[in-house]
Amino acid sequence: MPEPILAEGAAPGDSVTQPPLPEAVDRILTGWGRTSPTAARVITPGEPADVVRSLWSHNGATRPGVIARGLGRSYGDAAQCAGGLVIETGRLDRIGAINDAGEVEVDAGVSLAALLRTSLPQGWFVPVTPGTRQVTIGGAIAADIHGKNHHQDGSFCAHVTSITLATPTGVLQVSQSVDPALFWATAGGMGLTGVILGATIRMRRVETAWMRVDTERHGELQGLMDALERVDATHRYSVAWLDCSARGRHLGRGILDAGDHARASELGASAARDPLAAPHDARFKVPVALPAPLVGGLSVAAFNRAWYAKSPSRPGRIRPLGGFFHPLDALGDWNRLFGPRGFVQYQYVVPSERRDVIVSTLELLQRAGAACSMAVLKRFGPGDPGPLSFPMAGWTLALDLPVGPPGLRRALRELDQLVLAAHGRVYLAKDSRLGPVAFAAMYPRLSEFETTLRRVDPEGLMQSDLSRRLRIGSLAR
Numbered sequence: 001m002p003e004p005i006l007a008e009g010a011a012p013g014d015s016v017t018q019p020p021l022p023e024a025v026d027r028i029l030t031g032w033g034r035t036s037p038t039a040a041r042v043i044t045p046g047e048p049a050d051v052v053r054s055l056w057s058h059n060g061a062t063r064p065g066v067i068a069r070g071l072g073r074s075y076g077d078a079a080q081c082a083g084g085l086v087i088e089t090g091r092l093d094r095i096g097a098i099n100d101a102g103e104v105e106v107d108a109g110v111s112l113a114a115l116l117r118t119s120l121p122q123g124w125f126v127p128v129t130p131g132t133r134q135v136t137i138g139g140a141i142a143a144d145i146h147g148k149n150h151h152q153d154g155s156f157c158a159h160v161t162s163i164t165l166a167t168p169t170g171v172l173q174v175s176q177s178v179d180p181a182l183f184w185a186t187a188g189g190m191g192l193t194g195v196i197l198g199a200t201i202r203m204r205r206v207e208t209a210w211m212r213v214d215t216e217r218h219g220e221l222q223g224l225m226d227a228l229e230r231v232d233a234t235h236r237y238s239v240a241w242l243d244c245s246a247r248g249r250h251l252g253r254g255i256l257d258a259g260d261h262a263r264a265s266e267l268g269a270s271a272a273r274d275p276l277a278a279p280h281d282a283r284f285k286v287p288v289a290l291p292a293p294l295v296g297g298l299s300v301a302a303f304n305r306a307w308y309a310k311s312p313s314r315p316g317r318i319r320p321l322g323g324f325f326h327p328l329d330a331l332g333d334w335n336r337l338f339g340p341r342g343f344v345q346y347q348y349v350v351p352s353e354r355r356d357v358i359v360s361t362l363e364l365l366q367r368a369g370a371a372c373s374m375a376v377l378k379r380f381g382p383g384d385p386g387p388l389s390f391p392m393a394g395w396t397l398a399l400d401l402p403v404g405p406p407g408l409r410r411a412l413r414e415l416d417q418l419v420l421a422a423h424g425r426v427y428l429a430k431d432s433r434l435g436p437v438a439f440a441a442m443y444p445r446l447s448e449f450e451t452t453l454r455r456v457d458p459e460g461l462m463q464s465d466l467s468r469r470l471r472i473g474s475l476a477r
């Protein structure tokens with residue numbers, strides 16, 4: 001990794017003698033759910049120094065707001081800033097050497113896919129991965145993402161040893177021991193503390209790019225939840241997929257996958273020839289946004305039933321890592337299947353003792369006629385110290401819901417109330433519709449977050465469509 005171009009402690013006045021910045025262009029941006037398009041000036045700097053200069057030379061008085069954007073995999077409006085400046089990080093793509101302890105310095109725009117292409121052949125896996133590897137390091141830190149191993153390993157930022165951050169008032173290097181308040185505000189802070197330029201990540205040693213997976217099919221929800229709790233102690237990774245079309249005594253039936261990294265000695269002859277091969281990028285893409293959704297009520301119910309039927313219980317299967325962690329990455333731009341209105345992902349977490357909220361959710365969505373194309377249930381272990389970090393010990397349910405059914409909006413408002421009453425919260429990286437009152441009640445440490453913001457961004461330069469909708473910011477209160 002080259003030396004940082006702007007050293008720690010650099011401040012806004014330092015930028016005046018530099019060459020011109022790359023040109024910014026006007027673009028319409030959406031999140032992965034494609035629900036709330038807005039227009040902004042977008043700049044894609046090739047160097048960390050240019051990111052810093054873009055931030056510091058931006059005139060917030062004429063064009064309010066600046067926010068960073070990675071690969072746009074957050075579902076809602078977190079990486080958008082209507083009328084403002086969006087700093088895309090895709091060209092910040094340097095990956096340093098991985099040391100013996102598994103630590104690697106990476107630029108913020110490096111995707112987990114790119115990191116894995118470099119690290120897996122050397123026997124290192126990312127410490128936490130979401131359901132897609134098409135996310136950047138900056139996006140992973142800003143959302144403090146979680147994976148199927150949260151019950152054992154916590155979320156992404158627990159494995160970040162330092163972050164280089166460009167704030168409106170200076171470039172800083174922060175860690176869990178150096179300015180921990182700013183480190184943890186950045187972890188899950190949805191880009192509002194500044195633009196992450198790079199970070200040092202602690203990777204996990206693996207012998208192969210394969211997984212050993214125990215699959216269990218459960219015909220009803222309580223048995224499935226019991227099994228998920230049981231595998232907390234026995235498997236590093238676990239996830240359950242629910243058949244949302246099932247009703248009555250089969251409500252919440254589903255498939256549990258519990259996995260661990262396979263050892264080299266467990267591979268068959270063909271896998272053993274190249275045991276650490278990184279997964280391929282998608283070979284097929286949905287070429288254009290479809291004029292009408294391919295994903296709707298009937299197709300969703302049929303798909304759910306077929307998936308359930310084709311997944312019998314099976315212990316110890318050796319599967320490629322890409323299929324276990326990132327099955328949706330096999331088809332590029334699959335979000336276009338939902339047609340012009342797009343889709344909402346609603347993800348929440350509730351404490352372990354509130355299993356009833358999962359039951360009520362499934363019943364509520366069925367009453368509202370919502371077609372749930374995907375429902376994923378996971379367990380979380382204790383959360384980390386980030387005031388806006390999403391995970392906390394309990395159950396997390398993520399639901400993909402095509403926009404369309406007239407009762408959906410109301411059903412989701414009811415869900416907000418159910419989650420709130422259970423002392424749970426909604427995940428900001430997936431959110432596109434929560435209101436400021438419900439948000440503030442779900443994240444009671446908001447004022448602590450805003451105290452840190454006032455220190456690094458006293459004029460409230462950092463803004464996104466999400467922060468405006470939820471009224472988060474140093475000047476918000």
Ligand SMILES: Cc1cc2nc3c(=O)[nH]c(=O)nc-3n(C[C@H](O)[C@H](O)[C@H](O)COP(=O)(O)OP(=O)(O)OC[C@H]3O[C@@H](n4cnc5c(N)ncnc54)[C@H](O)[C@@H]3O)c2cc1C
Pocket residue numbers: 032067068069070071072073074075078079089108109129130131132134135136137138139140142143144145146147189190191192194195196197328429430464
């Ligand atoms: C199919 C799919 C599956 C997913 N599964 C999971 C999952 O299992 N677990 C999970 O936790 N999440 C999951 N996600 C959500 C995803 O991990 C997060 O939304 C992640 O933040 C996206 O990263 P990105 O690079 O695309 O960031 P973007 O979507 O571009 O931005 C997300 C947020 O990060 C901020 N940001 C981005 N780069 C920077 C930077 N350099 N500096 C400061 N802020 C920055 C943006 O301002 C924004 O607030 C999934 C998403 C998809 C599409």
